[in-house]
Amino acid sequence: MVDMKIWTGRVDAAEGEAAKRWHQAVQAMPENGAPGIAIIGFACDEGVRRNQGRVGAAAGPQALRKALANLAYHPTLPLYDAGDVVCADSDLAAAQRRLGERVAQVIAAGHLPLVLGGGHETAYGHWLGLSAAHPDKRIGVVNFDAHFDLREAPEATSGTPFAQIAADCARHGRVFRYLCLGVAETANTQALFDTARRLGAEWRLDTDMNGWQLADIRGQLAEFLDSVDVVYLTIDLDVLPAAQMPAVSAPAGYGVDIAVVEALAGRIAKSGKLAGADLVEFNPAFDIDSHGAKAAARLAWSLSRHLRR
Numbered sequence: 574m575v576d577m578k579i580w581t582g583r584v585d586a587a588e589g590e591a592a593k594r595w596h597q598a599v600q601a602m603p604e605n606g607a608p609g610i611a612i613i614g615f616a617c618d619e620g621v622r623r624n625q626g627r628v629g630a631a632a633g634p635q636a637l638r639k640a641l642a643n644l645a646y647h648p649t650l651p652l653y654d655a656g657d658v659v660c661a662d663s664d665l666a667a668a669q670r671r672l673g674e675r676v677a678q679v680i681a682a683g684h685l686p687l688v689l690g691g692g693h694e695t696a697y698g699h700w701l702g703l704s705a706a707h708p709d710k711r712i713g714v715v716n717f718d719a720h721f722d723l724r725e726a727p728e729a730t731s732g733t734p735f736a737q738i739a740a741d742c743a744r745h746g747r748v749f750r751y752l753c754l755g756v757a758e759t760a761n762t763q764a765l766f767d768t769a770r771r772l773g774a775e776w777r778l779d780t781d782m783n784g785w786q787l788a789d790i791r792g793q794l795a796e797f798l799d800s801v802d803v804v805y806l807t808i809d810l811d812v813l814p815a816a817q818m819p820a821v822s823a824p825a826g827y828g829v830d831i832a833v834v835e836a837l838a839g840r841i842a843k844s845g846k847l848a849g850a851d852l853v854e855f856n857p858a859f860d861i862d863s864h865g866a867k868a869a870a871r872l873a874w875s876l877s878r879h880l881r882r
């Protein structure tokens with residue numbers, strides 16, 4: 574059962590049907606609904622804890638729903654809430670498997686999964702669902718992130734998901750296509766750049782992700798999109814400047830402006846190739862007057878506006 578109580582907010586009844594907000598548009602995931610956007614929460618910060626980060630992202634999904642609830646509703650695909658997958662114990666692998674199953678379910682029902690993390694360990698669970706749903710497709714991973722998250726570690730963390738995806742691809746004879754946008758040299762050791770090179774990853778540094786470089790970035794993104802069948806879009810909110818996104822484990826001293834992230838994510842949503850999207854690492858414990866919640870909700874809202882089926 575999906576708990577819909579969080580979806581409340583202002584009601585502008587005097588202004589009629591067109592005055593709706595998200596809380597009036599989002600429905601509990603139905604058995605048989607028209608193709609839409611299915612919100613799945615991944616209430617988990619076990620990956621962040623293992624990665625020696627600041628925990629609290631498990632509270633992200635509910636905080637983000639709350640921030641989305643009062644945003645003005647403009648026509649989108651139908652919006653569904655498919656509930657949360659919870660990592661209640663420290664069994665991260667089991668929680669990631671459950672997330673993968675939920676993602677595969679909503680895709681089988683004809684919907685697009687929009688996953689609200691959780692730490693970036695969300696990505697490996699999301700990938701399990703996407704790869705099961707698209708066994709014969711070339712899946713490109715576009716990650717907006719200050720970090721490669723390609724760590725080699727004895728156990729899975731929020732810093733390992735794309736190394737796990739690469740290993741999964743190698744095991745199953747799939748091509749690993751990974752574009753990481755917003756990488757900070759200050760936050761990734763040379764060893765991680767070496768790993769990225771070895772795995773054939775593509776990236777752009779945060780310093781190459783400014784508004785005046787947008788034409789160039791769009792060209793690189795278009796080439797990447799052309800080279801794959803479907804795209805998994807993952808937005809680590811720590812890609813944003815700390816002033817725009819204080820509510821993460823690792824706020825960015827430089828960061829990529831939200832206007833650039835939104836423009837590029839919109840391109841991906843409009844490409845017709847988007848198979849699933851997530852926003853991760855939102856940690857309401859470190860928010861300042863809901864600034865981070867508003868920025869994160871804005872990105873989720875804008876993705877929904879650009880999606881066409």
Ligand SMILES: [Mn+2]
Nearest residue numbers: 693718722809
């Ligand atoms: Mn990350």
